Amino acid sequence: MNVEFSPELEAFRAEVAEFFATAPTPAIREAGRKTTSVFAPFDQCMEWHQILAKKGWSAPHWPVEYGGTGWSVEQRFIFAEEYRKADLPPLLPQSLGMVGPLLIDIGTEEQKAKYLPPILAGHDFWAQGYSEPGSGSDLASLQCRAEADGDDYIINGSKIWTTYAHHANRMFMLVRTDNSGKKQQGITFLLLDRVDYPGMEIRPIVGLDGMPEQCEVFFDNCRVPQSGRVGAENDGWSVAKHLLKHERGGSAASPTLVRYLEKAKEAAAVTPSPFGGMLADDPVFQSEFGELHADVASLSHMEKLAISGHEIATDPAFPSLNKTINSELVQRASVLMSKVSGVGGLARQLEALRVGSNVEPQGSEFDLITMPLYLNSRATSIYAGSNEVQRDLISRSLAAGA
């Protein structure tokens, strides 16, 4: 049992910090500060992705042969910590964290050669077409149909909660290719080269925070090549489940949470408490802050154990545990932050939030982001398998004796 603290690691930290201090453009920095979602402002996010890619740091968790960095657990955490300290926009997870690793594992050589380099480089952005209006938590009930026709599939139906589809140039999706068996059967996993196929239409949905982050995607006799299939026809459910594996032992979400807490504390240090003095010195604030900080520490410990290969990561329920804990901590952190803002968080300021708008916020930059972050983070317990579904899975692992 040990945790390493070597001079080499400190040198690595300095190198990372130096790069983060110098490489991002002002717009990228602004986008980082104005990130109020797990999905950062798109344009600056991709610009930053490209800069990181040139440095070789866009996909630390990928195998080295595909462009990963081969860092130790300590290095990965140092990178994530410095990243958040610098308030930089997080890279989007759909390409780098989902379809990329999936292709590395089970894509054809052709698919890998074609799709991985532009993902790594930040030239492609893939949308994820899973949910449908009638199929949310019950994903396997999806009905968007693909019928084989020559070398193509003809798709009819729609997808919803397709994050940033209006910014995407490619899309991976689940379609129904067979209705005869159990609902998990008859699903196929497809890669779409483009999102502007004839018959394909993308409509953004305005969220409760006023942002068009999610989309609806409609398919009306939309013809796409069968070559985009991953795995066998009707075997898409197991492909989708395989993808889940990549949430296992890979995430380093706690540095983001730590950063939220730092911001809350910094803001509290200059916010008067209604009971006198500054909020940061108020025992009740300290008490709530400490409780949350300790819970974030537990997640951080769990992530470090998992990345280092500890057996907790082999528990079949680990992705569900990880998702549930992280999502609920994000929500709690956003509540704490918006408490600090108080009435300062009540102004709806979409223009000031837009990167490059040069609109001065009402109140502080902290107040600008707390309410959108709070509102947006209500989704963390809904998307990517609602926390109800995750808890079902966790309890099943107990029934199975894990």
Next chain:
Amino acid sequence: MNVEFSPELEAFRAEVAEFFATAPTPAIREAGRKTTSVFAPFDQCMEWHQILAKKGWSAPHWPVEYGGTGWSVEQRFIFAEEYRKADLPPLLPQSLGMVGPLLIDIGTEEQKAKYLPPILAGHDFWAQGYSEPGSGSDLASLQCRAEADGDDYIINGSKIWTTYAHHANRMFMLVRTDNSGKKQQGITFLLLDRVDYPGMEIRPIVGLDGMPEQCEVFFDNCRVPQSGRVGAENDGWSVAKHLLKHERGGSAASPTLVRYLEKAKEAAAVTPSPFGGMLADDPVFQSEFGELHADVASLSHMEKLAISGHEIATDPAFPSLNKTINSELVQRASVLMSKVSGVGGLARQLEALRVGSNVEPQGSEFDLITMPLYLNSRATSIYAGSNEVQRDLISRSLAAGA
């Protein structure tokens, strides 16, 4: 809309306070201070019941013709408030709150004449025989069988969680008289004149707090008269449901909670905070205390609305709302109290808790009761229909549009 505050009410309050200051014996007072459950120490509790009965105050909520007081809502709350302020043992609910009101509503004249006066006077104590080892939340699945034989029933089976059965002289119970239909059918409601019928055996169960409060009752070919039946044979389920009605709009549980809070605050005023000063002046304590106090106030408001005939009491879910809120507040209050005790609550002190033992407690009298109260109150969300069952019922009322 108004709340009355008249000189007459203040005179009533003074009369009640005066009686509580003079009537109880020292043992009754000691029992009140050492009550760590909804069920007070038996002997002193019944002694006090008899004293109250002589004053005409043992059943304020009964109709006047059966011995009730005919008090206004304000008077009933004043009585309950002064009662708790004086730290007197609460009267046991099984006879006065359950079987008594049931008989008033649907008992035969003979049953009323025979059973109500000794309940009112505090000479009888009725145990409640509902749960069975295999039938807890799923009460209707009960299997304790009664077979008709001449004018008698012959009972075979067992009951569990029969509070104070070892102190009771009578018992009401649910038995199965028919197995052919739905499980709710074929249940019969029986009154047992005695608890020492041949073939009847009572065994106390030691609880996690070390107290023998609950019992198991075994029936081995136990012959009891059919005349003790309430309602028709096989109609016991509707009788039991009717009994529930009496939880509706009748309770004044919040004064007990207020008293718990007062005790916590008094103890906190002489307990140092590890952060300096006394705990009662610690902002974190005040914050938690205030949150709980306000929630207790909401229950108190709800009880007052219900007693005064507000429509919330006619909601079919009201008994479930009331039970859930009250039970969870008792648990929270006990947590707050045991927090104040801290290490002072860790001594197991069964002898010091026994009324009349004259054993000096380790630490204060407050420390003596906090842990037993905390432990015992874990049951409040389990008994009388677990809170899971109550929430099922509440949600069903919403589905039904209430």
Next chain:
Amino acid sequence: MDFSFSQEQDMLRDSVAKLLERGYDFDTRQALVASDAPWSADVWAQFAELGLTMLPFSEEQGGLGGSVADCVAFAGVFGEHLVVEPYVTSTLLAGGALAASGTPLALEWIEKLASGEATLAFAYEEGNGTATPEQIAMTATPAGDGVNLTGEKRLVIAGDAADGMVVVARSSDTGKLGFYLVQAGADGLTTRPYKTIDGRASATVVFDNVAAFVLLEDAGEALDAILAKAIIVASAECLGAMKALLRLTSEYAMTRKQFGQPIGMFQVVAHRLADMKIAYTKALSTLTYTTALANSGAATPRDIATLKGQMGKLGREIGEAAIQTHGGVGMTDELSVSHFHKRILAFDASLGAHAFHLRKVGQMA
């Protein structure tokens, strides 16, 4: 104890409900919020016609002498319709300050407010630290017959759209809090308007030596009283939003199907609905009891803090549960669910958040 509304109160509520059902459906309301108008002048005129703007003023001051219970009777409907018109701030808060003042100038303004021809903002909050009046920093420096005001006010509802504002400021002379009247467009006034997350026209207002009329120089007690009344009526609005969410969410849970059954049949969803109803029942009880207490002149500061604290806390619980139960659609701007939650959030953050009030209860209890 009597916790029922009178026949007159029921009738007034029904009139308001009819008016809003006719002309304030969700789409109309959303269009209004998206427009440049701060609120609907038409709806405001109808409120005045119904007598709402006149109601709370005493008969001597030209009002109807309505009670706080009268306002509670119809304010729930405001919450159910997400009304953005500034009733609480203009009629109750600014109006209450005028009534407490009673100067000829105040009476003049009362007449304008009561008739519906004018509105006033109430410039009180200065930020998260000023949940309590003790922290008010805005200074009033005597100048001639009036004062000069300097400082900054946040969340001034109707601050840019009203005909003027009542400002709560601290006398540089006595240190006491007073009520001062400022005309719209006065010199030295900088107004940055915005819409709140719940659709109200609001503003940040900076005062740089702004000339103001004195309404009341020692307004400490009057302020507590009008805040108490505003909190009760705003709580009724909040309860209306909670009621709407409870209804919408149970309806949704009974219709939306996943895994072959309505999601309300899943026990976890069912229990969340039960928790919403528990919270709603607590909130309803506390609002009703506190209103009756206030009507009997017996509501203490602790009662008011209990009410504000409970409503904010319970309201947030209900709002968050409603969104979670609705899932994705609950996250959209299209459905009313998130808007009800935002109304509750705004209620909670205004005039002291629940944590502030509940801690106050802990100090006072």
Next chain:
Amino acid sequence: MDFSFSQEQDMLRDSVAKLLERGYDFDTRQALVASDAPWSADVWAQFAELGLTMLPFSEEQGGLGGSVADCVAFAGVFGEHLVVEPYVTSTLLAGGALAASGTPLALEWIEKLASGEATLAFAYEEGNGTATPEQIAMTATPAGDGVNLTGEKRLVIAGDAADGMVVVARSSDTGKLGFYLVQAGADGLTTRPYKTIDGRASATVVFDNVAAFVLLEDAGEALDAILAKAIIVASAECLGAMKALLRLTSEYAMTRKQFGQPIGMFQVVAHRLADMKIAYTKALSTLTYTTALANSGAATPRDIATLKGQMGKLGREIGEAAIQTHGGVGMTDELSVSHFHKRILAFDASLGAHAFHLRKVGQMA
């Protein structure tokens, strides 16, 4: 980063587990707790035979130089068996004080502790206010070569049964905290023994000018260090209890039927089990990481406070969920469930409850 136990650590744990499985089943343990004996002398002798009592002392002082990770490796098993023997208080806390002292007297006692022939109590806590050493009030007044101690100590585990006790007291001269050794039965000592809710022999001890030997006069830093180590090992015990509850409760939920199905099939029960596993996973992670940190000499006071706070909080959540899921039988003295919960409650209340430590985290973070 390496979070695995070594082969030696695994072997030691297995030995302890075998020993306890053989001779420390729940009924045997309950009989022991119900008896007059403070603990099992026999089991203690077996601990000594396995080297547990010698393990944490340095080789120079006659020990085995074991690390905190060594102790964590087997302490979980103590928790799973609800062991009442005073390992943490006698071997780690009192023993740690002796080791920090290093006087001839201390070395003499270390030998006795290490061999298993003697035990010592650790008189530290004085009540709810003394979660932090700053609040220690017990005074040590210089007298001859030693000191005289006056004051009261609560929750002195083994206080009546051990061969003596190490007392933490404040010098009347310097105001500094020191370690002092008192022999059992010393003049002026009044001991009121009791069993704790989790079955340990404990005592309230009143000191009235009790003569004591000086172990260490300026023990502030040493105290922090030995408390940190004791907290880590006690946390491992607590985690053992949590593990047992998670296992027992999921087994029960899969077998106990109501309404025609195992109660674990009810989604609310299933989710409560999920929450127990979430809590357990957090606790396991934090204990493991903090142990590794401490082994690398890098655990800060904030890390220790985080650990103690999380274990107490998460442990209580698990214990309460376990009882609720078991229903009536969970409320009985007969089943082990409530005893595991009481072990967790005792852990939480000792050496500063979770609310204390988490607030400390908030101050330090």
